[in-house]
Amino acid sequence: MSKILVVDDQPTNWLIVRRLLQDEGHQVTVAKDGAEGLLQAKQTQPDLIVCDWMMPVMDGLEMCRQLKADPDLATTFFILLTARDAITDRIRGLDAGADEFLSKPIEPNELKARVRAGLRLRQLTQDLQAQKQALELELAEAAEYVSSLLPPQLTGTVTTAARFIPSRQLGGDCFDYYWLDSEHLLIYLLDVSGHGLRAALPSISILNLLRSQSLPGVDFRQPHEVLKALNETVQISHQDDTYFTIWYGVYHQSERRLTYASAGHPPAILLSGSGAKLKTERLRTPAVPIGMFTDLQYASASCEIEPASTLYVFSDGVYEIEPDQEQAWGLDAFVDLLMTHAPASPFSWDQLLQAIQTVNGKNTFDDDFSLLKIHFS
Structure with missing residues (x-):
């Protein structure tokens, strides 16, 4: 009735x-x-x-x-x-x-x-x-599951802070860091093409693949080997036109050396020194994103990590912000902002995030936002 x-x-x-x-x-x-x-x-x-x-x-x-x-x-x-x-x-x-x-x-x-x-x-x-x-409830549960996969903060000789803000309920960014053994710390961040559920599913799949170290015959302490194996595993012809960018690094603690490789991803930013002697390095190796072409070779590079250095690894959604319609904010402006919050003040992390949010000028980001901060004591 x-x-x-x-x-x-x-x-x-x-x-x-x-x-x-x-x-x-x-x-x-x-x-x-x-x-x-x-x-x-x-x-x-x-x-x-x-x-x-x-x-x-x-x-x-x-x-x-x-x-x-x-x-x-x-x-x-x-x-x-x-x-x-x-x-x-x-x-x-x-x-x-x-x-x-x-x-x-x-x-x-x-x-x-x-x-x-x-x-x-x-x-x-x-x-x-x-x-x-019902769909919103399922997406909220999925978003909670994705958040539960992200790593907890590290403390000790290496400390971490991280922030992930998907542009929708689910996003295609993913990151991880953990000790491969007592000497080697693995750090990576990847960004799958697209947004929402279509990007989140392959992102989770790749995270599980790397976390379980299920790439046969690969030394996970060698970034170029990992990227090559990923490229052979994930091809757009088999993955519904999915490709992704990635920055992958391994920190050797006793040698204080960081070995890294990237594939179409923004450079990681390494800040070292302080005051007038503060310097920045952009850590990136040239290569196309994973999954676009077969039979590609990837190269690793390395650098020394000075005491009290800070490494920032991020997706392009962190700096590709358009505060107005005429000009995007850009990577250079983001690096300048990092330098003003360097190197490791206990308050600088929240201040940095608030400064980026202020530039963005709205509650949501147009692209997935992922930012890692790794401080080496």
């Missing part, structure tokens, strides 16, 4: 409409003007409203406008009764949120047919909302 509210200041009209709809098996309540109709709508939550346009206190147009502005009532199907035939009047009604019009005097069969059609559309809307809520 559907709940229907009839709003009309003429008793003869609402008596007729109520009787016709009750005969159809509906539960019908009545209001005598728009203000009373709004109160009853909030109390009874009707599935459909049949409302006259011209009424005292509050007319049907204003009632419709206020009803549609209420999130709890916005999906209520609203039929506006009117003797007006002008196109401009119907446009006004549609702009106010009316879903259907019914001309006066009322023709009983047309009223019943339009009510049946309105209730069908109302049910479809409710079904779509239920499906949307």
Whole structure:
């Protein structure tokens, strides 16, 4: 049984409409003007409203406008009764949120047919909302699962901080860091092409592949070997046009040496020294992203890590920000910002994130945002 509210200041009209709809098996309540109709709508939550346009206190147009502005009532199907035939009047009604019009005097069969059609559309809307809520719940659970895969902070001779902000509920960025053994710390960050679920699934797959070290015959302390094996494993012809960029590094603790390789990824930024002697290095090896071409060779490079150095590894969503439509922020500006927050103040991490958010100027980023900070004591 559907709940229907009839709003009309003429008793003869609402008596007729109520009787016709009750005969159809509906539960019908009545209001005598728009203000009373709004109160009853909030109390009874009707599935459909049949409302006259011209009424005292509050007319049907204003009632419709206020009803549609209420999130709890916005999906209520609203039929506006009117003797007006002008196109401009119907446009006004549609702009106010009316879903259907019914001309006066009322023709009983047309009223019943339009009510049946309105209730069908109302049910479809409710079904779509239920499906949307279920999908959002599943995506939220998936996002929570992805977050649970990200590594905890490291403490000790090497300390870490990390932030991941997907541009949607799910993102294609992923990162990890952990000790391969007592001497070698693995650090990497990858960025799968695309956004959302389509990018998140291969990203998780690659993370699991690397974390389980399931690339046969590969020395995971040699970045170029890892990238070559990944490129042989992930090809766009087999992965639904998916490719990804990656920065992969291994820190040898006793030698204080970082060996790294990258594939189409932004350079990691190494800050060392302090004050006037603060210096930056951009760590990157030239290579195309993983999965685009077969039979590629990748090269490793290395550098010495001075005491109290800080390494930043990130995706391009960190600096490809457009604070205005004329010019993007860019990598150089991001490096300048890093230098102002260097090298390892206990407060600099939050300040850095806040500064980037200020540049972005909005609550969400247009691309997935991933930023790692690794401090070597």
